[in-house]
Amino acid sequence: MRDWQRELGLEPHGEGGFFRRIYTGAHEVATARGPRPAATAIHYLLDEARPSGLLHRNRSDILHFLIDGGPLEYVTVDPAGALTRTVLGPDAERFLLVPGGxxxxxxxxxxxxxxxxxxxxxxxxxxxxxxxxxxxxxEEFPHLAADLRPFVRT
Known part of the structure; x- marks a missing residue:
């Protein structure tokens, strides 16, 4: 197995796993919270030392592309409280869009x-x-509490 953390210069991520920003677009766009680059990109790694990430949300859309390994399970919750599980892996999906919010x-x-x-x-x-x-x-999504608890800080 390749040592992706070392090879890509990844650092611990606050939400779990490891990351490094690899791209920041040169053009800016206006948002309600100020200007942002049109796009950014990171490498993100989960491994046996850091096998999961915390539940979080961003205002922007995020496209996820599997590069190596897996499977990875993504748990998403839309604003209405509907939970979806998506597996990215060699024998499953290799791409996932998570809408902002x-x-x-x-x-x-x-x-x-x-x-x-x-x-x-x-x-x-x-x-x-x-x-x-x-x-x-x-408490906001009591019907999902058992599913979400492993991903929420205590």
Whole structure:
């Protein structure tokens, strides 16, 4: 197995896993929260040391492309409270769009030792547009509490 963390210079990510920004678009677009690059991209890795990410949402759309490993399970929740599970893997989907405003989390599944994805964010990522799920999300969506609890900070 390749050492993607070392090879790509990935650092620990606050939501879990490892990452490095690999692209920031030169053009800016206006948003309600100020100008943003038209697009940004990162490499994001989950491995046995950091096998899952915390539930979070962004204001921008995020495209996820599986590069290596997997399967990875993505759990998404739309603003109305509908939960969807999507598996990215060699024998499953290799691409996922998570619309802005949706909660999402990911984890290794099916015995996977690692999963490397590229994420493209449009308009580009800015920490001001990012939110970790508070514990109250379990009360907001009580019908999903058992599904979401593993991805919410205690």
């Amino acid at each position: 949706w909660w999402k989390a990911s984890r290794l599944t099916g015995g996977a030792r690692h999963g490397l994805v590229a994420e493209v964010v449009t308009p580009g990522f800015d920490y001001a547009d990012h939110e970790f799920a508070p514990r109250t999300v379990l």
